[in-house]
Amino acid sequence: MTLPAPSDADSAPRPVVRPARTSDVRGILALLEPWVQQRILLGKEMVTLFESVQEFVVAEVDGELIGCGALHVMWEDLGEIRTLIVAENWLHHGVGGAIVGQLEERARDLGLTRLFCLTFEVEFFTRRGFAPIGEQVVDPDVYSQMLRSPDEGVAEFLDLAHVKPNTLGNTRMLKNL
Numbered sequence: 001m002t003l004p005a006p007s008d009a010d011s012a013p014r015p016v017v018r019p020a021r022t023s024d025v026r027g028i029l030a031l032l033e034p035w036v037q038q039r040i041l042l043g044k045e046m047v048t049l050f051e052s053v054q055e056f057v058v059a060e061v062d063g064e065l066i067g068c069g070a071l072h073v074m075w076e077d078l079g080e081i082r083t084l085i086v087a088e089n090w091l092h093h094g095v096g097g098a099i100v101g102q103l104e105e106r107a108r109d110l111g112l113t114r115l116f117c118l119t120f121e122v123e124f125f126t127r128r129g130f131a132p133i134g135e136q137v138v139d140p141d142v143y144s145q146m147l148r149s150p151d152e153g154v155a156e157f158l159d160l161a162h163v164k165p166n167t168l169g170n171t172r173m174l175k176n177l
Contacts, residue, residue: 013061015090017098020056020068025049027065028056031085040120042152044083056083057102059095066090069099071106071115072153075142079112080153084119100128108177115175118156122171130173135159137174 020028028049035041049056052070059067069084081103086095107115119125122132138146146154159172 015059015061015066015095015098017057017059017067017095017102020053020058022050022053024056024058024065024068025053028058028068028083028085031065031068031087032083034088035085041083041085057099057106059086059090059099067095067099069096069103071103071110072151073110073112074116074149074151074154074157075138075146076111077113078116078138078157079107079110079114080116080118080157082117082153084117096124097128104175104177113177115177116157117173118153118170119173120170122173125173125175128175130175133172133174 025046029044029046032041032044036043052072055070055072056068057070058065065087067084067086067090070082072080072082074080081100084096084099086099104115115130116133117125117130143158146158147160149155157172
């Protein structure tokens with residue numbers, strides 16, 4: 001997917017959103033680091049990014065990564081958009097929306113019907129059809145199965161007490177596809 005460049009010049013390079021490759025992991029880590037330093041996003045180990053690289057899409061211009069996002073499957077009908085990042089000089093130019101659009105397309109291809117996110121960017125996700133959620137959004141049997149997951153994102157979705165110190169100020173949101 002090609003996006004408009006941040007300038008109005010017709011000759012300006014156009015961002016492309018594509019599946020991530022292992023060679024993108026260091027760039028994803030570099031995009032993530034400033035947000036970790038600001039305590040907006042939690043840090044990720046490089047090994048974790050390599051292990052989950054197939055979940056990511058990246059936005060790039062002339063080989064430079066300017067954004068990324070991941071789709072993590074949580075249950076047969078439920079996925080999470082995570083690690084959505086856009087380089088500061090590309091904010092408000094459609095890059096984040098294009099990344100979310102690609103992740104939604106992947107979710108539909110996998111048969112998912114709902115997407116979760118944990119975010120400070122409530123307006124951004126609201127414009128894309130997400131809405132804040134309450135505490136119990138899966139049936140009790142699914143909840144008990146999901147409790148067995150070691151994934152922190154699943155714990156955040158379930159709103160478990162042990163993740164609350166890391167999620168203060170974030171909003172849990174859900175979208176039906």
